Amino acid sequence: MGLLFLGTPLSWDEAKHYADHVRTHGITQFLHIWDCLKDRCGDELLWGDEIEYMVVQFDDQEKNAKLSLRQTEILAKLQAIVSDIATDASKADSVPTFHPEYGRYMLESTPGAPYTGCLRDLLSVESNMRYRRHLARKYLKENEIPFTLTSYPRLGVPGVFTEPYFDPKNAVSSHSLFVPEEITNPHARFPTLTANIRRRRSSKVAINLPLFIDEHTPRPFVDPTIPWQRSIYSEDAEAKNGAALIDHIYMDAMAFGMGCSCLQITFQSCNIAEARRLYDALVPVAPLMLALTAASPLWRGYIADVDCRWDVVAGSVDDRTDEERGLKPLKHDRFRIPKSRYGSVSLYISESWLNRPEYNDIDAPHDEAIFQRLKKHGIDNLLARHIAHLFIRDPLVVFSETIVQDDTTSNDHFENIQSTNWQTIRFKPPPVNTSIGWRVEFRSMEVQMTDFENAAFAIFVVLLSRAILSHNLNLYIPISKVDENMARAQKRDAVGSQKFYFRKSMILPGDVSPSSSVCSSGATTPVDPHRTNGIPKKDRILRNCFPLVPKPEDGVLDGSIEDEYTEMTIQEIMNGKTDTFPGLIPLVYAYLETLDVSEEERHQFDQYLDLIRRRSDGSLKTGASWVRDFVRSHPAYKLDSVVNQEINYDLMVAADEIERGVRKAPGFLPTQD
Ligand code: ADP
Ligand code: MG
Ligand code: MG
Ligand code: MG
Ligand code: MG
Ligand code: MG
Secondary structure, X not given: OOOOXXXXXXXXXXXXXXXXXXXXXXXXXXHHHHHHHOOOEOOOXXXXXXXXXXXXXXXXXXXXXXXXXXXXXXXXXXXXXXXXXXXXXXHHHHOOEEEOOOEOOEEXXXXXXXXXXXXXXXXXXXXXXXXXXXXXXXXXXXXXXXXXXXXXXXXXXXXXXXXXXXXXXXXXXXXXXXXXXXXXXXXXXXXXXXXXXXXHHOOOOOEXXXXXXXXXXXXXXXXXXXXXXXXXXXXHHHHHHHHOOOOEEEEOOHHHHHOOOEEEEEEEOOEHHHHHHHHHHHOOHHHHHHHHHOOOOEEOOEEEOEOOOHHHHHHHOOOOOOOOOOOOOOOOOOOOOOOOOEEOOOOXXXXXXXXXXXXXXXXXXXXXXXXXXXXXXXXXXXXXXXXXXXXXXXXXOOEHHHOOOOOOOOXXXXXXXXXXXXXXXXXXXXXXXXXXXXXEEEOOOEOOOOHHHHHHHHHHHHHHHHHHHHOOOOOOOOHHHHHHHHHHHOEOOHHHHOOEEEEOOOOOOOOOOXXXXXXXXXXXXXXXXXXXXXXXXXXXXXXXXXXXXXXXXXXXXXXXXXXXXXXXXXXXXXXXXXXXXXXXXHHHHHHHHOEXXXXXXXXXXXXXXXXXXXXXXXXXXXXXXXXXXHHHOOXXXXXXXXXXXXXXXXXXXXXXXXXXXOOOXXXXXXXXX
């Protein structure tokens, strides 16, 4: 979340008239970026993480743990502190940044400046994350704690779950039966997004998570906590008219999804071609990392039969009309749209020969006029389709003050559409007139309870990205199979119970020594020295600019794509299966071998990679499994799927103690069994 513009947001009835205006100028802005920066090359690896927190206030008398709605004050305080530290110039870069997020109980933090590819930076990630948490914690009230929980277990229960308390009947933006207006960041953008999604869709969002059915869960389960008969807003009747499903946890507001926390990683690539290649390579990795980081089994006071946030967030911002969702024949709308604007990637975009056209095998509607305009400007089919696909969406928040923009200096209209397409991977074009290059953001992971885990997953993804590029790994499978993997990744105990589609072989056959650089401007290209002259020279920098293997003469990719992939367990995909399938973790180790890593540093990497390895083989459980087990073994749990106030309170106490390292969690964290 970048800077938030203060202005006057238009209601949906007004905003919709500017949809074409925003799209047209958004594309003009993109074309300007393209013209200026398509040949930009030689950018070093820069990368950074984003961590989202939920601030919880403890009431030890009542034994209640409540979401603290003090975001505005907390951020003001943190920003003052942070700029205080930053006046010490030597520290300026190391001072973290705190950002607002959707929930009024949320904070986001990022490192003060992106990390470079230096090994030293990579090894400082955990301490950077801890420092950020320390700062956040230090300037909260004594009874407040910043948690890295993916979903808040009792968001939206009847009674008191926020501090201060607000009644949901005043939820003028969402019209929710469960969460008050004050759950949302008060900045105009957020209530407007909330209201305009509802208005565009012509109903409230409707999320139904399967309930985890326990021994004493009443069946059929008709949720007694839904105010079925409320009639304040016209949408109140939706619940009883079919929106709320039996045996499910029903949720009806953006806050249930966008009020979740996650862990994201952004990479800067050497150039646009490498960014597109990395984007594609990470698409099939996204569901695997979602399964491995699963951390959200509790929703609105109940245990769900799923472990992840993904589908909840997708449902929480699903602004598609009945026609677009295929419930009615198309009459007023332009497209049948298979997915919410928060969803998995629908199109691979790399021009690499590895990207066979057959992999883009799902329905991904695009705006034909925009597609033709991009093509006419000289943009290739794949990228034109990607952009024209994002641009089937309407802008949801339009500020009257910024309708007219200078398309050569602003990217605001472009970002309006781009940044409200929330996909597993995001391709981020550079803003003009900055030092920023073409970037790729990895967005599927759930945030972990401890910074040790967050660092481990961040570092793993960074190393994996280098392993992919330096070993020229081919991870392509049909996008339809990636989508199937996304569904499986969210299932209860997906790591232990599911198989995932994956390539039988990631390694390219034949000679993998590169012959040409991906950079057009050869001279300025910092090509990885241990790959060029054939002389292995160990390096202390993680680099960009890995050349792609040229297509072999014999056309090895002509076979049926169905023969290229199979179903494997996460254990097999991550830790390896046979001689011909080494597994992603061993490939990361092989990449580490190319670096000049000291014994001590190697030991630190081992700790992180061991966590990933043991999550994958099931010898350590996911956060979701740990939380589930905690609730089910709590003395106050009645085997009825309900997470009551007392259980939630004890869970928060435990999560905080685990994070601070004062409570052991055997079977969950490696150093503690
Ligand atoms: P958003 O919320 O739009 O995804 P943020 O501004 O919160 O983006 O930042 C995402 C991450 O990108 C941060 O960790 C930041 O340090 C990192 N970052 C900033 N500049 C670059 C860059 N040039 N290349 C790579 N990462 C960067
Ligand atoms: Mg965020
Ligand atoms: Mg951010
Ligand atoms: Mg953002
Ligand atoms: Mg964000
Ligand atoms: Mg982000």
